[in-house]
Structures are given as C-alpha cells and as structure tokens.
Amino acid sequence: MYDKGKIIGGLAIFLCLASFPVWYMAASGKADYRPNPVLPASENQCVESAQYMREYHMQLMQQWRDQSVRQGDSVYISSDNRTFDINLTGTCLKCHSSKTDFCDRCHNYTGTAPNCWDCHNVPPLNAPPQGTQ
Amino acid sequence: MSNMNIDRRSFLKLTALGLVALAAKPALDLISKPSAASALNGPAPGGRLVMVVNLNACTSPDGCIDCIAACHRVHNVPDIGNRKEDIRWLWDVSYDQAFPDQEDRFVAEPLHDRRVLVLCNHCDNPPCVKVCPTQATWRRDDGIVMMDYHRCIGCRYCMAACPYGSRSFNWRDPRPYIKTVDNSYPTRTKGVVEKCNFCQERLAEGLQPACVEACSNGALTFGYLKPGTEVYKLISSQFNLRRKDELGTRPQVYYLP
Amino acid sequence: MIENILKGGKKYWLLISGLLLFMAAGLAAYLQQWDIGLAVTGLSRDISWGLYIANFTFFVGVAASAVMLVIPYYLHNTKEFRRILILGEFMAVAACLVAITFILVDLGQPARVFNIILYPSPGSIIFWDVVVLTVYLLLNIVLGWVALDAEYKEVDPPTWLKPLAIVSIVWAVSIHTVTAFIYAGLAARLFWLTALLAPRFLASAFASGPALLILLALAMKKWGGFDPGNQSLDRLAKIVAYAIIITVFFLLLEIFTVFYSQVPEAMAHFQYLLFGLDGHYSLVPWTWASILLACTAIVMLVVPASRQNRSTLALACAAVFIAIWIDKGLGLVIPGFIPSPLGAISEYTPTLIEILITTGVWAMGGLVLTLLFKVVLAVRQGKQ
8 A cells, every 4th residue: 555654544543533522522421411301291192102102203294294284184183092183283282382492302303394383372471473464 | 255246136025025025015006095185075964065255245345354354363364564465364455456357348337446355265166276286175065175284394385276366375483473372273484385165273162264254244144055044046047257267176165257 | 439538629618617617606596596486587477487487488499399300310311411410309308408498497496396297187288298308318318318329339320210319300309399288378479479470480490500500610610620511510600590580571571561550569568679669668679689699680681692601600500699699588578468458558677596597507508518518529539
C-alpha cells in the first residue's frame, strides 16, 4: 500500500469524527436520557397499548386517515374490542391535549417534524394572530 | 472472484428479471385492491345528494350572506382579502356570471338583478376527479366529490378542469387569515386545493349543511334525490337550471329561477 | 469520457460560472417560494397556471424535437446527420430535465410528488405524462451516451441501439401528444378543447427544437471547433422552415374556426390574445411580436440565400425559437384562463421570484447541455 501511514492516519481521524456523537454522549453522561412525554391524567390506556402506540402510532394514524377520509368509515374497533371515533382532534388530542408536553417530547428528541399540526388543531388553540387586514 | 465475466446478454436478462420481480407486488396490488374511488362508485342505498337553490327566495341582492358566513366559519375558510388569492367555498355572483351561456337572452328583469349562489356542483361526471394524478379528489357513492388534503400535491390540474371555477388553491398558509378558528374542524395548509364538501362531516352526524341551516328564507334545500324527498318535489315540479349542463358534467346543484 | 467536463479554457469556465450564478439566484428565489407558498408568484384563483407550466409545455416540445434528427438518420439514411445526431439527443436530455423541473417548481406540495407513483391514476393525463417523460429521458440518456461511448472507443455502436432509436421516435411523438392531451381533454377550457392542439404542439416543437439545435451547432462551430457540416445545417433549416409554416397555418385554422363560427365563449379567448378584451390587453403586444417574428423567419428560411448564410440563419432560428416560446408558452396557457369560467377577466404578470426561478431552471438546463456537449467535443477532438 502506498502512503500507508497517511491512509491509516486519515482513516483513524475520519472514524473518530464519524463516531463523535457516540463517544461524546457516553462521556458527557447524557447517554441514558430518555424523552419524558407527560401522560394524560384522565385515561389509563390509549386506543392501543403504550408499546404498540410507541411503535406504530404513525401507521395507525395513516390507517385512520385513509379509513375516515377516503372510505367514510369513522369507527375504529381496537384490539381489545373498544370502539373509538376516528378523529384526530376529537379522540387523540382530547387526551393528549398539549403538543409541547406530549408530542414534541419524543419528536424533538428523535429529530422528526411531522406536519400534522399545519392543518389539525390542538385544543385549545390560541386564536391565531389576525391577518394583514 | 473468477466468475466476474458475465456477458451482456445474461446481465440484461438478470436486470429484466429483477425489474419484473420489483414490479410484481405493486402490479398485483394495483389490480387486486380496489382503489378508494372505484369502491365508492355506483348507486348508494340512499340515492344521490343534491342541492336546490331557490333564486327568488334568496335575499343576497339585499346583502344577506348568512349561508356564506356560516360555511366559511364552520370550515375555517380563510379571508385572504384580495381577489387574487381568495378562497371561496360558497359565494354569490351575478346572473350572467353564473349562467354565461345565456348571456344574450332577454332575461326577465327581476332575474337579471339576482345574485346567484355558486359552489361546487358535485357533478355526477366530475372532470376534476378524472384529471387528478393522485386521486386526491374522488366521487363518493352518495355523490359528494371529496378532497383528501393529505394527498393533494397542489398541481392545480383540477382547477383547470373545473368548468365552474369552484375550486380554490391555498397560495399561502391560511391560518393567519382565519378570523376565529373552529377547533372541531381542521384548517388546510399552503399548497393544497380546497372546495365545498357538501358538509360531509355534518351529514355524518345527521345535520344539514351549514349553509342550508343558516338560511332563514329557506332558499336552500338539500337532500337525497329520490321520490318523496323535498328536493325531488322541487326539481320535478318546476323549471330548473343547472350551470353549463351542456358540457356533460351532470352537475347536481339545481337553480329555481 | 466524463472527466472532460473538468478540463476547459477560460470561456468554458466563464459560461459555467454564469450558469451556476443564475442557478443560485433561482434556488434562492425558490426557497422563498417553498417558505411562503405560491403566493410569491403572479398566479391567482382565476389564472392558476402561468410561467412555469408555459415553460414546461414549451420544453417538452424541444425535447421531442430530437426525433427530427433520428427519423432521417435511422429511417432514411441521411448520413449528413451523423455528426449532429448526438447533439440532438443530448439537447433532448437537457430539455426533458428542464420540463420536469418546471413541473416540480410549480407544485404546491412538491414533497408529495411521489404520490403520483404511489397512487397511479390511469385516468389522469398528468400521470401518463410523468411516465412517458421519465422513459423518454432515460431513452435519450442511453442512446446518446452509448453512441458517444462507441465513438470514443472507435467501434460500431451495439446492434440494439438502432431499435431503441426507433422506439424513441414513437416515444418522442407520444410525449408531446400526451402533453397536448393535458389541455385538449378539458371541456372547461374552450381555448384548449380542440383536436388540433396536439398537431399544433408537434409542429411548433419540430420548428423550435431544431431551431435551437442549429443555434447550438453554430455556437459549437464558433467556440468549440465542432463542424456540423453545411449540408446537415441546411437540411435542418429546411425542416424548421416547413415546421414553422405548418405552425402558422394551424394557428390560422384555429382563428378561422373560432371567428367564423362566432361562438362567444370560444371567441373570447382569441379576442383576448389578439386584440385584448374589455380593456385588458397585456398579451396583445407579445402575440403580434410572435406572429411577426414567425413570418419574418419563414421568409428568411425559405429564401435559399438567407438560409445558407450563417448569420441570417442564426437570426431566423432565434426568431423561430422566441416566436414559438411566446405562442406555445404564454400564448397557450394564459388565454386558456381568460375569461374565467364565470366570465371574469383578470390578468397575469409573473413576479420577480417567478422569473428568477424560471431563469434558474433554464440555467440548469444550460449547465446540463454544456457539460454533455463538452464531453462530445472532447471525444470528437480527440479523434482529430
């Protein structure tokens, strides 16, 4: 191998830089940080189990979206036979009413920015600033 | 590494096979799963929903906009403030704007000064549904032409296809322009097309459309078009007009002059 | 082969820098549009398609025009086109990319563009346009690159190239027919609801595309040392001449039908275009400029002396290109919306952001074209 020293040295520097997030978090003691969404006080269980929702709430909401909007069917029967009205604001956000205390906790941690709230309202929504008129 | 000598013919054969394999599942999905649109076509048990607008009973020439205000309030329709970007689900126009194909006739005086309520006609043969490249708009069994704001890519082909100018596009974020947000109904976001939806969400709860309910003169009647209903009696008993019905779109908003 | 794009003289890098500058300006403008929405354009509820879709339509035509070289060369053995053929195919690649990009910048929700593929809608012409444009882009990339590669290696091109070129002939006609169908199937817009729209599109494409190609070939001769050969240029110029004559003829056919039958709703759009309507006439000077340019170009191309003189040929081709850009771009899309379905008349003026994005997309096409042509030049010069 030509320039063996430079290549191995360069590779080592690159690997150090590339793995920066891993060893920095380990060294700073923040590695065991977990996001802590504030759970609603009223209900004990969501539409499905917490584990299921954690993993699949995205797919479930897409399924709800297509079922309710495109098929006109707004009744959801959960895996434990409870009936729910398919309604983001009226069902989900009724309990999880604070976006900042619940939804944002995990989304900020994972660096995702779902655009649901561009359209769907979070009750209670502060009156938006008046338009230019 | 001795088997790297693959000749061009075999490589092409493998590639073709790979592509066929990749396309197999989507192709099967396409032919097996009924699309949302096709699943909802065909006659619904209740019949077909229509709107009847009685031009004589409507007091919009005197400035009444109860129906328009109700619709736009209930659905969080913004008031952008300029004609260029305005979003309208239901609005009033002059007689010759609503019925441009009758512009040269000697229309009866009172009719000439009428304001005509115009909205999406929820056509039976909707050109907007035909042209949508993502099926973000489709026709339900009961006749309502629906919008899926999640799927719309904002290409505005439906706006070009609509002969009635019923559709509006969100040229910017509408939220700052909504006077009071009704929390029980979503807003839309910039970049999608919207229009009247015959209050599909209110119908699901057994309510009449917001405009019909708001009209104190009974100028608006709504319901299934089948023998015995109010709309059926109105349409079958007197002369009625539909906008541009020579185009074959089969609009379902009937006007009683 | 491709490493040649990094080797160039001063003029080459000057051109690249200029194009990159326009692309950067376009990107900056597009970020504004991404942020605020399409309100930054001059579009409105009544005129919902404008400069972007106009350019899309025009450049699909330029892309389709490669067929005007492929047919003579592959089907009729016009050997004169041998040297210029690859320029036509690469021009088609650049034009195709430009057309597709114009659609993307026009979308209200561009991040969702894959919905067209995820939820195929065979009833929608835009779906088919996406399909045919993508295949055509790939076809021309393959045809051009493989042929150039064979030339570089001084071997015959593979035998499957010719059948693929025949496919590209049919496909080129299809891309522009499908684009015409986007407009021609709409009962709502009488200005477009004519069976003649697809022939008009094809005729104007076969005039504007080869005209651009002639200009590019002349530029390559002047600055790149590439000689397309007098005969190929003259043949191509004759194709442009026939095509622009047919284009103007088709326009006259439309005008007759509309003004003789006197159907008000059909007439109104042409009245707006040619004479103005109810005090609104912002397109009228453009329309007459386009007609004047086209007629001048016809004369200059039909007369052999002016066709064979390089300077007048260049002027005539530029005139054809601009005339058809006006006619097929602005003059097609805007009058379709004026008057509106309710008979209202509003006008459309593109904003600065819209214009910057447009020039940015043009510059992107110019960059792709420059890079591809550079490779061709390098390969050809290496042979001399």
